[in-house]
Amino acid sequence: MRDVAMAAQVSISTVSHVLNGTRFVDPATETRVRAVIEQLGYRHNHLARAVARGGRSQSIGVGVSAWTNPYFGAVVSAIDSAVADFGSTLLLGETGEDEEREYRLVTSLLERRVDGIVLAPGPRSAERTLPMLEAAKTPTVLLDRIYPAAKLDQVGTDNIEPTASLVDHLAQTHGKLRIGLVSGLPGLSTTHERLLGYQTGLQRNGIAFDPTLVGDGGSSVEQGEQAAARMLATEDPPTAIIAGNNEMSVGTLRWLRTNRLSVPDDVAFCGFDDFDWAELMTSPITAIAQDWPRIGLRAVSLLRARLEDTTLPYSIDRLPASLIIRNSCGCP
Amino acid sequence: MRDVAMAAQVSISTVSHVLNGTRFVDPATETRVRAVIEQLGYRHNHLARAVARGGRSQSIGVGVSAWTNPYFGAVVSAIDSAVADFGSTLLLGETGEDEEREYRLVTSLLERRVDGIVLAPGPRSAERTLPMLEAAKTPTVLLDRIYPAAKLDQVGTDNIEPTASLVDHLAQTHGKLRIGLVSGLPGLSTTHERLLGYQTGLQRNGIAFDPTLVGDGGSSVEQGEQAAARMLATEDPPTAIIAGNNEMSVGTLRWLRTNRLSVPDDVAFCGFDDFDWAELMTSPITAIAQDWPRIGLRAVSLLRARLEDTTLPYSIDRLPASLIIRNSCGCP
DNA sequence: GTGAAAGCGCTAACAA
DNA sequence: TTGTTAGCGCTTTCAC
Numbered sequence: 001m002r003d004v005a006m007a008a009q010v011s012i013s014t015v016s017h018v019l020n021g022t023r024f025v026d027p028a029t030e031t032r033v034r035a036v037i038e039q040l041g042y043r044h045n046h047l048a049r050a051v052a053r054g055g056r057s058q059s060i061g062v063g064v065s066a067w068t069n070p071y072f073g074a075v076v077s078a079i080d081s082a083v084a085d086f087g088s089t090l091l092l093g094e095t096g097e098d099e100e101r102e103y104r105l106v107t108s109l110l111e112r113r114v115d116g117i118v119l120a121p122g123p124r125s126a127e128r129t130l131p132m133l134e135a136a137k138t139p140t141v142l143l144d145r146i147y148p149a150a151k152l153d154q155v156g157t158d159n160i161e162p163t164a165s166l167v168d169h170l171a172q173t174h175g176k177l178r179i180g181l182v183s184g185l186p187g188l189s190t191t192h193e194r195l196l197g198y199q200t201g202l203q204r205n206g207i208a209f210d211p212t213l214v215g216d217g218g219s220s221v222e223q224g225e226q227a228a229a230r231m232l233a234t235e236d237p238p239t240a241i242i243a244g245n246n247e248m249s250v251g252t253l254r255w256l257r258t259n260r261l262s263v264p265d266d267v268a269f270c271g272f273d274d275f276d277w278a279e280l281m282t283s284p285i286t287a288i289a290q291d292w293p294r295i296g297l298r299a300v301s302l303l304r305a306r307l308e309d310t311t312l313p314y315s316i317d318r319l320p321a322s323l324i325i326r327n328s329c330g331c332p
Numbered sequence: 333m334r335d336v337a338m339a340a341q342v343s344i345s346t347v348s349h350v351l352n353g354t355r356f357v358d359p360a361t362e363t364r365v366r367a368v369i370e371q372l373g374y375r376h377n378h379l380a381r382a383v384a385r386g387g388r389s390q391s392i393g394v395g396v397s398a399w400t401n402p403y404f405g406a407v408v409s410a411i412d413s414a415v416a417d418f419g420s421t422l423l424l425g426e427t428g429e430d431e432e433r434e435y436r437l438v439t440s441l442l443e444r445r446v447d448g449i450v451l452a453p454g455p456r457s458a459e460r461t462l463p464m465l466e467a468a469k470t471p472t473v474l475l476d477r478i479y480p481a482a483k484l485d486q487v488g489t490d491n492i493e494p495t496a497s498l499v500d501h502l503a504q505t506h507g508k509l510r511i512g513l514v515s516g517l518p519g520l521s522t523t524h525e526r527l528l529g530y531q532t533g534l535q536r537n538g539i540a541f542d543p544t545l546v547g548d549g550g551s552s553v554e555q556g557e558q559a560a561a562r563m564l565a566t567e568d569p570p571t572a573i574i575a576g577n578n579e580m581s582v583g584t585l586r587w588l589r590t591n592r593l594s595v596p597d598d599v600a601f602c603g604f605d606d607f608d609w610a611e612l613m614t615s616p617i618t619a620i621a622q623d624w625p626r627i628g629l630r631a632v633s634l635l636r637a638r639l640e641d642t643t644l645p646y647s648i649d650r651l652p653a654s655l656i657i658r659n660s661c662g663c664p
Numbered sequence: 665g666t667g668a669a670a671g672c673g674c675t676a677a678c679a680a
Numbered sequence: 681t682t683g684t685t686a687g688c689g690c691t692t693t694c695a696c
Binding site for chain 4: 010011012013014017023024025026029048050051052053054055
């Protein structure tokens with residue numbers, strides 16, 4: 001920058017002001033400066049600028065469990081476009097639902113002085129990560145998984161009622177009484193809430209809760225497959241299954257196909273989470289669709305709001321989800 | 333940091349050395365310093381450190397077209413774990429295959445002084461982005477889309493032969509002679525190479541190339557669906573279709589289902605790109621599987637190699653892909 | 665073993 | 681309309 005100033009015969013601060021548009025500069029001088037910048041191939045150092053400005057770096061930190069989950073892909077995509085509008089870049093990391101990895105990631109984001117953080121907290125975030133985030137002055141919004149006690153902004157989908165509505169549909173429209181649940185990773189609020197929704201649904205349809213009909217599917221394809229296997233290989237298997245997320249839907253359906261059980265004839269199926277391919281399955285999937293992009297956008301709104309006013313009360317936003325009825329439930 | 337130094341009664345430089353392990357510090361002093369850091373809630377400023385060290389920021393910039401494509405999700409995931417091992421964080425951005433957006437993203441990454449860049453270049457990258465990257469001293473590796481002329485490291489999948497093998501299979505095993513191609517976004521090397529592979533396949537099976545059997549599927553679900561529609565609604569429609577990527581596979585299959593054409597009976601189908609759900613489709617998909625994680629890992633290796641030795645010759649790595657035969661092609 | 669001080673590349677009063 | 685200069689928070693030589 002000093003070189004540019006010399007070559008353009010202006011002061012270093014004029015160069016700075018040209019670059020930032022922070023004060024009026026004579027058009028002639030400006031042109032000259034820009035020409036020199038171009039010619040010298042000079043590139044503004046964003047890092048030094050952030051330091052000089054005393055901190056903030058025009059970037060947002062994002063942490064999710066796995067990029068490969070299309071759910072997070074869509075959310076991050078929405079966040080990306082939203083923050084790009086005000087000149088920020090994303091700093092990303094994967095947590096793998098691992099406490100240690102998550103803690104390290106957030107620490108790193110904080111050290112890099114991001115302007116805000118969007119995090120899908122894992123099962124044990126309350127131990128170290130959330131306290132750290134609450135203590136830090138960096139605006140944070142928790143994504144997808146809600147920690148009601150956390151003094152942070154949060155946004156997620158309503159899980160209870162939609163899951164209950166799946167049970168309603170299976171029970172009322174298709175007369176299913178033995179409904180199984182391939183449940184998510186223990187410790188995630190989504191897992192807990194969807195289980196709650198499942199139980200709510202059973203209850204209001206007068207079906208007794210049978211713990212053998214709930215399997216730990218670990219929120220992954222593999223574990224979901226195993227959970228389905230355990231549940232369906234029993235004496236008195238369920239006649240319908242609900243999978244707690246898209247990954248476990250794949251796992252469950254894979255087991256069913258491998259074992260030549262047809263959906264919905266042998267066993268009816270519903271999933272939480274809809275996706276592009278859902279309608280192309282052997283039996284198009286009946287599922288709860290979350291509004292992924294909207295979740296991402298909302299996260300950014302919350303962040304911006306708090307950026308402007310730190311004293312705002314913490315809010316927990318629940319976005320609605322909708323039931324998409326296709327055929328895997330038994331509907332024609 | 334000054335506060336820490338004061339409170340711990342040591343010099344500011346000792347604090348720095350404790351933090352970085354850059355020189356021996358008396359264990360007693362070190363403990364004292366760490367205690368103060370803890371107590372004051374001090375957090376190292378990574379930005380200032382990068383500036384003081386004269387540049388590099390321990391971060392890698394990544395640009396891809398769309399997060400929602402599971403292909404890129406998997407690649408980025410692999411990159412993430414690989415660079416996390418040496419303490420770097422990812423700076424991410426979506427290009428949307430848009431020249432302007434891509435250019436801005438790369439500019440921003442450069443200004444943020446990333447240590448290296450991994451980019452899936454769009455159709456018009458050669459205009460501004462690649463020249464800028466070649467001029468910058470920042471190590472860069474091009475991902476997925478190869479620009480043979482670029483003076484940059486590159487890694488992608490072998491596209492020609494695998495695509496040709498799809499034609500082989502369709503022609504030789506299933507006797508298909510009218511094979512359509514739902515082709516990708518014009519301008520992408522992958523699109524071009526897969527088209528080339530398709531033509532190679534036709535040729536060596538003695539099938540004449542018919543341009544009406546190639547449709548521009550724009551690499552997306554929607555355009556893929558439209559391309560399939562145009563192609564199949566003709567007088568003499570293809571009896572088999574190859575889709576150029578996973579998105580277009582979905583689009584094509586969606587159109588087929590909507591129009592009640594069964595796969596493979598009415599029309600056989602193969603896709604480039606395999607994915608989790610492929611085997612759960614009405615007719616499990618025969619597809620070319622790229623080794624996604626390996627591509628990401630290779631990108632990081634190339635980056636590290638160049639980080640260590642700038643004078644290395646530029647390499648273009650082609651990773652193998654494999655044919656996964658299921659049923660959509662007509663196999664039992 | 666530790667400290668003093670110069671400097672990284674930039675911003676932003678303050679002054680002219 | 682522009683320049684001078686004191687930082688921003690850190691690293692690192694050099695010296696003790």
